[in-house]
Amino acid sequence: MLQRPLTSEYPEYYVPYVDLVPEGDLLTILNEDLNSTIALFEGISNEEGHFRYATDKWSIKEVLGHMTDTERIMSYRLLRIGRGDQTALAGFNENEFVEGSQINNQSINDILEDFVATRKATITLIKNMPVEAWSYKGNANNTEVTARAIGYIIAGHAIHHKKIIKERYLSAKNR
Numbered sequence: 001m002l003q004r005p006l007t008s009e010y011p012e013y014y015v016p017y018v019d020l021v022p023e024g025d026l027l028t029i030l031n032e033d034l035n036s037t038i039a040l041f042e043g044i045s046n047e048e049g050h051f052r053y054a055t056d057k058w059s060i061k062e063v064l065g066h067m068t069d070t071e072r073i074m075s076y077r078l079l080r081i082g083r084g085d086q087t088a089l090a091g092f093n094e095n096e097f098v099e100g101s102q103i104n105n106q107s108i109n110d111i112l113e114d115f116v117a118t119r120k121a122t123i124t125l126i127k128n129m130p131v132e133a134w135s136y137k138g139n140a141n142n143t144e145v146t147a148r149a150i151g152y153i154i155a156g157h158a159i160h161h162k163k164i165i166k167e168r169y170l171s172a173k174n175r
Helices: 012-020 026-042 060-082 094-101 108-127 131-135 147-173
Strands: 137-140 143-146
Touching: 012 147, 026 108, 026 147, 060 094, 060 108, 060 137, 060 143, 060 147, 108 147, 131 147, 143 147
Parallel strands: none
Antiparallel strands: 137 143
């Protein structure tokens, strides 16, 4: 079983994400999270997908698109670092990615389908990662991070955004 990363293995700004990951097997957690993500977003209509709880916040569709983009990028980082690549990996501007995606023009079902495909690819990458690769260190966004930490950051990031969807979007929409 993959062990939880030490806080020295990743930048401090990822602590809230890693802290959200429950104890247990990371693959099980990612699979359970996939199922709960499907259940959450399948219950949101295409029209509801445009909802923003405040004018300066992303729509529900944009949040799901952001979750997908971020997981895709973090999985790429995991692949590179897990293979021993020491090339410094660039950061990304999440707001520019959301704007550039024009995701609000897509159906919520298509966006969810993209998340599901991305998560399944993440799961197979993690499942097939050599044991020794989890301790490999690399540089992403000008900070040092281990492959193991990236796996937990991926899981925690999705958990974080689903929590926001439930607490800020769906609760505000139902008022």
